[in-house]
Amino acid sequence: MTTRPGPRERLLDAARELTYSQGVQVGVDAILKQADVARRSLYQHFGGKDGLVAEVLRSDDNLDRYRRVMDEAGDDPRERVLAVFDELDAITSQSSFRGCRYTAAELTLTDPGHPAHAEVRAFKEGLHRLMAAELTRHGHPAADAGADQLLVLIDGVLAHAVTRPGARPALAARALAEAVLAARA
Template sequence: MVRDPAAGPRERLLKAAQELFYTQGASVGIGAVLQEANVARRSLYEHFGGKDGLVTEVLRRASEEDLAWYESALAGATEPRERLLGLFGHLDELVSDEGFRGCRYFATDLAFAEPDHPAHAETEIFRRRLHDLLVRELEAMNHPHPERTAEQLHLLIEGALVRGAGGGRQHPALAARDLAAIAIDSR
């Protein structure tokens, strides 16, 4: 249970929802979130207007954390090519962790079938920002096709995250790194 006496109901709801949505999926019942956060239903409506608002805010918060993780993973080398390839080594560590449950953005998109659900806008914003981060790295190495190659790298990242959720520890991010090197080196 999220029991931080210093945290107010809004923060406890966010922490509980982020944890439960990641471990059990965004379709988890709001009752479970309220119980985990130890708050009344009224707090959910006061702070987020309902579950859709909570899901949206959790995605915004997770997006900032995840993008900071990508930035940190890229910081392991000085040359853009090595930074990009090193990212896949960090992805391998991530997907090999016992607590890894897959890509929260992919899972969220699957959880909400309605195409106009606000969660889809948030997952798209995250993907666009990750794409832009990859483009930045490719432009730093004067890659002739940064947009196309960023799209290829992004596909490899998402594929590694999805395959990693299946368990078995096949190291999909390391296989993706080999393909990333081909995409990066293609001119």
């Protein structure tokens, strides 16, 4: 039998799942119960709920997931970018889809001093770099502005899918992504 992960990992897993399905405002008790971890361990490892929430965002493999999707799509930058929107269509069609974890955290945590905000920014920054690199390889004349457009599309899909269930916004966005890719020097 495999050894059970330590309390730190169990806390992160439980928090990742519960803060997504129930929102970041989920109670500490619920996280502790699902992680089957002593109360003290949370404050030992993360200093408090805020630290745990921030670490959940920081340690998320969301960026890797984007990378993986693009790598599976082959070498052509155009196909790689469009594959992202195909994946978004699949994700937003799942019944368990509850929106973008980062956008939700940003909108819910109104305290500007919350450590989660820095992680949200870091993630979006990383995603922007990822897309800009792809556009550069594609020969886009303004990769930075193009990446801005792709990010607006991605955030738009993730936000819109929550409010209009049947709309398939990723398909709409995919067509616009093609317009982004059509820009040539």
